[in-house]
Amino acid sequence: MATPIATSHTDEINGVQGVGQGPQVISTSQSLEVIVGPLLNYRRMSNEQSGSPIWHGSVLIVTTPGQQNPKLTLSPAGAVDPSAEKASFNGVESRLFNGEKLYEDPDKAFWRFLIDVPFQQFESWWKYDIEGLAYVEEAKEDKPRAFAIPSISQSMRILFHSCNGFSVGTDVDAWSGPALWNDVLRMHEQKPFHVMLGGGDQIYNDGVRVDGPLKPWTAIGNPHKRREFPFGEKMRADCDEYYFKNYVRWYGQKPFSTANGQIPQVNIWDDHDIIDGFGSYTDRFMRCAVFRGIGGVAHKYYLLFQHHMAPPKSTFTTDAKHTKDLAVGGTADPVQIKDTFVMTGDMDDPSYMIGSKPGPYVEERSRSIYCQLGKHIAFCGIDARTERTRHQINYPDTYKMIFDRLNKEFSTNKDLKHLVLLLGVPIAYPRLQWLENILSSPIIGPIKFLNKRFGFAGGLFNQFDGSVDLLDDLDDHYTAHQHKHERRDLVHMLQTFSKTHSARVTILGGDVHLAAVGRFYSNPKLGIAPEKDHRYMPNVVSSAITNKPPPQAVANLLAKRNKIHHLDHDTDETLLEIFDRDPGHGDKTNSASNSATNGAATNGDIKKKTADANHATMPSRNYAIICESNAIPTASSSAPPPAAAAAPSTNGEAAPAQTSTPPDRKANMRKPIHVGEQGAGTEHPAANGLRPTGLCGAYGLDVTIRVEISPSDREGHTDGYGFSIPALEV
Template identity: 30%
Template sequence: MNPEKPNPYPSGPPPAYSAQPSAAHTDVYPAYPVQSYPPPFVNSGYPPTTASGAYPPVSYGGAPYGGAPYPVTPYPTAAEAATGQSMPSKKGQSGQVFGPYLRYVNMDVGNRMWFGSILVLTSSPSPVTATVYSNLPGTSPLYVPSNVIDTHLQYTFHRIDLTLPMGDYPAMWTYSIDALSEQTFNFHVASVHDRNWRFAFYSCSGFSNSVSKEERERLGGVGALWKDVLSLHRENGKEFHVMLGGGDQIYGDPIWKELDGLKAWLQIKGKENRRNAPWTPELEFAVSSFYFNMYTSHFATPHLREALASIPSIFQIDDHDIFDGYGSYPEYLQHSQYFQNIGRIAWRFYLLFQQHTTMRLAALGGPHAREFISPNGQTFHFVKLLGPSVALFGPDTRSERTPMQILSPQSYNLLFQTLRTLPPTIKHVIAMLAVPIVYPRLKAPETLLTHFGKTKRSANNAVNEIGKGLGSVAGSAGRLLGKVGLKVDAQQWEAETKGTIDDVLGNVKKGLGKSGLMSGVISQFGEVDLLDDLIDHWTHPNHTPERTALITRLQAHASQTRTRISFISGDVHCAGVGRFFTPTNPTDPTLMYQFIASAIVNIPPPKGVLKMLHSSAKQLDFGNGVKEEMLDMFPKDVDGKTLKDQKLIGRRNWGVGCVVGDELHVVIRVEGTQTGVCVPFGPIVVPPVV
């Protein structure tokens, strides 16, 4: 940002990870047992573990946790800010201000309306008003007051609901917030019948615990590729109407490392003792402050904060928005009081910062939102229109997750019922799935040994490298396995290579924690009969029946409605394109493209893991004449050199989608040899169903 200009993006305090309230803090927490807190993720794949009780009333618009500010650490230096920390805070007319964060809700073609919202947080309870006006002649400014949707400590969450007319011409809208003095922000709205919507899509907008401060600085911090997003957005005719965050908008993994109360819980011996350890007011405060500070700091990083204020967002939850691997842990951990309460609090702040709502408000729904809490009250799904010819299908694949399911039957039914209500003008349905549904399977460990060797040292390296390549869940775990002292016996490694991956890593399971910090828990019990990194994938044997059912159902919908289904995903820290198709009729309704853009911030897996994945990326028979495969999307590297392995590329990246007539064009932008400067690959042209 130009240093001569005032900073229009006041930033939040840096994360203050204190396990105890400050002495000045006077909040009074009711001593509710865990069953009295409304847990957000009661995974239906598990039996209930506590008696149902009356939830305490929730205050909306009041101050459920009033009192003095929580303690904060000193603001970071400019050098620290370059690594992804927040910039020094600014104050507006309403005291300290966080935001604005701009969100796309939906559109109504028939009534020619665009719906969105702006979220602003202030340290003053004073009302907030937005002034909104367009560049089209004959329009008058709109003055929109805010609604208070929640509070945290002394901070008030103000949501400004936007209902804007869509005309026959595209418009640039400008808004200002009275709490932010004279700062203005712009965003773009397509004309009501414009099919040529442009959208950005990305995932993994943060760094894993294992990425050092020096490495973050070398990579240009959080904002390096966000600068590329903004650069393209500012080109005339290439403005984005919306951006799609496919999960891991924040990385909540440090919670296990920074909060003393959680570190103490990890040291408790005995499965039942750990499961039933009571939740305390101090933990409620510390965990709530952790997520609040994480969002206000991360969303204030340079370039990302500008994008959040000027490109309407659609966000989807994944594990790191809570903590690494949430939902794929065994039942005794997932239903412990600690996991459930952390999940509840993370869910609260996810809804507030990313969806501009609360569970109560989301459950009320609305005639145009097509956003809904599922029948079991635990998930946030959405179906949205991106112009008159494209719909976005966004199942919440984290909140109902267990080792045996990704979504409940009730959620599938609700989503498909909503898809059937889409207007007949829809030509494309884009399914946002946080984890790719088309992705290389891992081969038997013989293949791993081919790449990593058979010495004890190589075996240890292989375990670590495997973790890096399996996606966001395994990423942290694999990189930290060595740090927690796990050793793999080379003779055992060789002897077990005739079995499955689960067999080979049998002794590693005991210590395979999602962030490397949970490893003590799992190894202490020695009863985890799964590899949690693999469990997160659609192609894991536990999930393949559900995967088959979803694909079959989507293909039936495509055939019945003559709409093309495509997938956009992230999670795996590399880019690629896959597809389902019928060789005898390659453009029939079974053609479904999978676009993978990951990560826009986090580091890629090592070359050895990509090579291993390429060796598994063979064409497979899905059934009924349908094949699935990964495409040779990257014949050359960003420097023009020919690549031997062309299906996945291990560089930071993000994606661009554009509707051209009845076609969907997709480009993957990959970071080149210069930090933050991207090279486009594509487009892949997705035809309509004819």
């Protein structure tokens, strides 16, 4: 309960400067009234002079206004492996962390706890508890939460997901809601994830134009009037309320909310975090006031909910046009900061790589991410939405900044053997230029005219700029014709980086609502084995964890377009044929979570997902697991090493795997080309997703794509497809 107070808030909360006086209320409740949360984020590792690396993260809660100085207690909670010998925390005790207020207005407040823990010699659990936490909705219960971090000598076990929401018009109940998060939690219970990487579209805000405050604007038929429509303070406030409530609804919904409190997140964003197709419509239309306005509102809540960062002081409206300069230090709109507190001087975490200038439509600077995921894996997430236009994904200066940082980090830390690069959209993916040509050709003109006059083929055209609705999705692709030069340059920069530092690059991509595995590799005529090939870069495509997949015909068409493409004279690319059968079919399953006795559908209940000839694309909801393929067994290990594991060498490191034979010039490169790809699919040792395979050398990775068996199964049981990635031996 909050009551008015006579004196205003100071502009300094917990030693951090703020702008605005806040809502002038103070809570008289005996408990901490929480609307949504806690949300757990991973931020970075740091190596202290004492020699013990430190794990840094944050916890976010959203409360009613007027709360005072919330506190969080963080405690060691034992070893992940209960049989681990000498699992002592060496005097590490419970610690108390104070909350920092990021933002407060008359309806809500955002509080952040910056937490840190030392890595141990063993994989460890850490419990956190927020003092007096009580949910505004009485039906919710507060329980102590815990998260796991790897040992000082391990890399992190990674969960990768994307497209965590539903497109407008989807029958959510028919798709059992966010069912696959139940499967994520089952896998996490058996073997914990240390981090989950969100590849974009963590939330779908498209409803803002269908049943939200943009509905009257969307309904305007005249394109000129729609472009000139103002984005005043009333519309901004209505959109602000819509985005906030949509975040609360989605981030407070189980089982996703349960995962949010147990598995630390690292996120980049994509168009649906703003609105469908943002950045890929025509430039003249993208620069209209409404797009500029919702870009600012979406960015505000993206920072708060997904990055636990203070937002800008105010965002663009046509009532206060000077706010367009906020990204370069402009003055805050006094209307927006009335009865509102916004933290200022929030120091950017060193894991962020901030663009040198604002984006063209989101008038803020891009926010790419670098952090270390344990001993041997580095992570880079490129913000490929803030700077995006129809003809550009990122500024050249942004690429330079990112690769300068990568070169610096890998030159300094020789323990790093692998770079996991996160892009919102796949980069090794079948070309669809022929479809782009058809949809943008003159033959579409008469149909477009009939659509404008009589509504003919209404589902084919979007209600923003009148273009073919599918075209903005195709324009998003790296393989779109207008992005092909930028795509090639990025791959060449990655090849140079990989060769310079003898580091394998694995690319993660989402967006396309199906699963696939693309690979770049040296042209077979060069006679280079993949283990020694700096051009070998797999692209794990995992999408969507929640949204419905495309029709089977689309997946089959993409598989037919799975040609051997030539990026340049020395580099080829194609999809790996990893899907040996549909999920849930066959006499043998490797699913750790698939059990008919636990409610999974039986084979007779499962509809066929792909054509018999399609082994390259899987139109079914999915997520991916990435982890080191070599976990050196110890006397305390709870599970024996798999039969395929490489034997440890005398110095305790796993022996390198045997180098594959260079691929034959006439070989079908859609098939496995090295030992880690042999048997790729449901029979591969990595398909289970729980035990290291021991394949691909000391620093190889195992990849598992967990694919939904039946959308009618509300428990979200999955089947696994696996392959392994070799370390680079240059």
